[in-house]
Amino acid sequence: MKLxxxxxxxxxxxxxxxxxxxxxxxYSFSVISQTGALISVWEYNFxxxxxxxxxxxxxxxxxxxxxxxxxxxxxxxxxMALNIIKNIEKTKNLSKFMLYAYINISLLMLIGFMxxxxxxxxxxxxxxxxxxxxVIEDLSGYTLYYAIGIGYYLHIISFxxxxxxxxFYYQSISKFNIDQNSFSDRVKEILARxxxxxxIDKYITEEExxxxxxxxxxxKEIYFKSQxxxxxxx
Amino acid sequence: xxxxxxxxxxxxxxxxxxxxxxNYKKLAVVAFILLSNRANEIGLKLGLRTRSKVEGETIFxxxxxxNTVLENNFKITLFNLSFMTKIKKLExxxxxxxxxxxxxxxxxxxxxxxxxxxxxxxxxxxSLSPKSFHNEFSDLSLFSSYFSPNGLQTExxxxxxxxxxxxxxxxDQLNKQLNEKYDPTLFERKILIHQIKNSLSQKGSxxxxxxxxxxxxxxxxxxxxxxxxxxLLGLFTILFSIGITILFELTLYPSLAASLGLLVFILxxxxxxxxxxxxxxxxxxxx
Numbered sequence: 001m002k003l004x005x006x007x008x009x010x011x012x013x014x015x016x017x018x019x020x021x022x023x024x025x026x027y028s029f030s031v032i033s034q035t036g037a038l039i040s041v042w043e044y045n046f047x048x049x050x051x052x053x054x055x056x057x058x059x060x061x062x063x064x065x066x067x068x069x070x071x072x073x074x075x076x077x078x079x080m081a082l083n084i085i086k087n088i089e090k091t092k093n094l095s096k097f098m099l100y101a102y103i104n105i106s107l108l109m110l111i112g113f114m115x116x117x118x119x120x121x122x123x124x125x126x127x128x129x130x131x132x133x134x135v136i137e138d139l140s141g142y143t144l145y146y147a148i149g150i151g152y153y154l155h156i157i158s159f160x161x162x163x164x165x166x167x168f169y170y171q172s173i174s175k176f177n178i179d180q181n182s183f184s185d186r187v188k189e190i191l192a193r194x195x196x197x198x199x200i201d202k203y204i205t206e207e208e209x210x211x212x213x214x215x216x217x218x219x220k221e222i223y224f225k226s227q228x229x230x231x232x233x234x
Numbered sequence: 235x236x237x238x239x240x241x242x243x244x245x246x247x248x249x250x251x252x253x254x255x256x257n258y259k260k261l262a263v264v265a266f267i268l269l270s271n272r273a274n275e276i277g278l279k280l281g282l283r284t285r286s287k288v289e290g291e292t293i294f295x296x297x298x299x300x301n302t303v304l305e306n307n308f309k310i311t312l313f314n315l316s317f318m319t320k321i322k323k324l325e326x327x328x329x330x331x332x333x334x335x336x337x338x339x340x341x342x343x344x345x346x347x348x349x350x351x352x353x354x355x356x357x358x359x360x361s362l363s364p365k366s367f368h369n370e371f372s373d374l375s376l377f378s379s380y381f382s383p384n385g386l387q388t389e390x391x392x393x394x395x396x397x398x399x400x401x402x403x404x405x406d407q408l409n410k411q412l413n414e415k416y417d418p419t420l421f422e423r424k425i426l427i428h429q430i431k432n433s434l435s436q437k438g439s440x441x442x443x444x445x446x447x448x449x450x451x452x453x454x455x456x457x458x459x460x461x462x463x464x465x466l467l468g469l470f471t472i473l474f475s476i477g478i479t480i481l482f483e484l485t486l487y488p489s490l491a492a493s494l495g496l497l498v499f500i501l502x503x504x505x506x507x508x509x510x511x512x513x514x515x516x517x518x519x520x521x
Contacts, residue, residue, distance in 0.1 A: 003458050089449040116475045120482050130483055131476075131497070133490060156472055163468030168461045175457070176448060187278045194284040195271040200244040203260055207251040214255060 007165045008083065014161025015080045017154050018111055022046045022073065025149035029128060031057050034141045043149065062122045072110050079107045088169060094178050101173050104166040111159045115152070258340055259333040265343040266328060269293055269321075272350045276300065276312075279355045292329075294322040308424055309409050312353065312416065321346055354418035401427050463516035470508040477501035 026046060031039040031054070040054035046069050050058060082100045091097060119130040129135070129146035136143050245264075252261045273293050274284040277300055285296040297313050304310045313321075324343050328335060335343075408424045411417070448454045480498050484491050 003461060007461050089454075090447050092447060094448070112475070115472065116479050119479050124483055124486055129487070129490070130479065133493065156476075159472050160465070160468050163471065164461050164464035167464045167467070168458075171460075172448060172454065172457070176451070176454060178447070187275070190278055190284065191271070191275055195274055196267045198264065198267050198271070200241070200248055200264065203264065204244065204248050204251055207248065207255050207257060207260065210255045210257065211251060 004089070007168065010161045011083065011165035012080060014158040015076050015107070017161070018107075018158035019073065019076045021151040021154035021158065022069065024151040024154065026151035027123065027128065028145070028147050028149050029057070029059055030145045032143045032145065034143075039142060045151070059128055060126050062126060064118075064122065075103065075107050075110055079103050088172060092178055094173050094176060097169075097173050101166075101170040104162075104169055108159070108162055108166045111155060111162060114155050115159055119148075258335060258337055261340050262328060262333050262335045262343065265340060265347060266293070266325075268347050269343065269350065272347065273297055273300075276350070276353065276355060280304070292325055294318065294325050297321065308421070308428065310412050310416070310421065310424070317346065317349060353416075355421075397430075401430060460516060463512055466508045466512040466515075470505045470512065473501050473505035473508065477505060 023045065025043045027044040028042065029044075029052075030041040033039050040052065040057035042050050042052035042057065042059055044050055044059075044062065046064065047066075049061065052058070082103060086097065086100060088094070088097055088100075123130050130148065131152075132147040134143060134145055248264065249261060252258065270285060270293055273296055277284060277296065280300060280303070282300060282303060285291050285293065298318065301311055301313055301318070304312050320342060324335075324339055324346070327339060328343075405424065405427050408420055408427070412420050412424065477498055480494055480501065484494060484498070
């Protein structure tokens, strides 16, 4: 159980790291002259885009929309909130949790997207090298520094932290199936519905009343008989 | 539901009072209700439907149906011939005389009811688990790996056939024992064999059915160990994926091969290392 709590905590820490890393520097590009003077620095952040100086060297916009980032942030918050509110271990209806498992998997996929797809289809397509490359321009002699930032490293860490819990969560839901009612409960339920009601107390009472009536009748007969005999002078 | 002891006490009182009032019809009606209810209980516990009173199904027909189902599936006769003959005769008399039976007949009906009550039924709700296999069939140790904690794994057809053969042999032995004398424990083992045989003929993609919550389940508790394996799998996934990304970069910029080659090697090497540990510890070790 401690293991589960530990990995759940790791999941939350991973989500937290992922959330905050979106506000940090994800990629940087800098130009340094032969004399060592800083010509240009540009840093990329998912929320604020490119920030830096010397617009001659400004890299092109990477094309990740703000709507996508809002969706990403919502997904992180939703996954965290659902894992706080809904406890998979205490539920008696596992099938309901499949949706939450898919939300968790979506989050994992989004982190994976940032770590793998983003460099391939956004950085490299804009001639921004990956992960850390130094290029010396032949003509100007300037040194170009291409490097991923702290945000990217934190995304890798958050992927490693989130991955075990998300996979285990999904695997638990797909592997187990909780019976809503136990077999004996179901049998009892059907028997209560299908079996003929048997009120033995009622039958006993009915018979006792009948017995009393019979006794009264008998007493009456005896009384009548004795009265007839007495009146008849016998 | 009425507790058995209370029911017996009440029945005793009813019999006494009915004997005094000489109302045997009530005793007969109560006896048949009890018989019918018990028959329903047996049927349900064996996973069958209840008696269809609307269609006029008699208790005898219903019990006969139970017998047929058990004979077809497990080669077991739950209600013997003499029992069935008696119940057929008494039910016929009861229906014909509209409940007006002799005291001796009523005595026989109650005897039948108590015979029905004596029948102990196995727990059909028990699901097939590796543990139950080991407990019941420890002698078939050859196949113990098949029922490993990771569930039904192998897809080897020859092994399956051999297992089915062994199980059938075991089943025949149980049939002989059961035909000599009905024993609920033996019957339960027979059901278990039946379940195993069924699981062998299926693809094995079924879920593990549990009762209560995951927290209280032992199989779930054991599966928690796997979560550490997922850390290794996560490390493998991320390192391998970054390696692939850099390889993709190298196809676009081959001039970077000299500087990034070592990094790719380290990434793939680490990924392979983590996967190897995962394989050794959680896949090969689990078999």
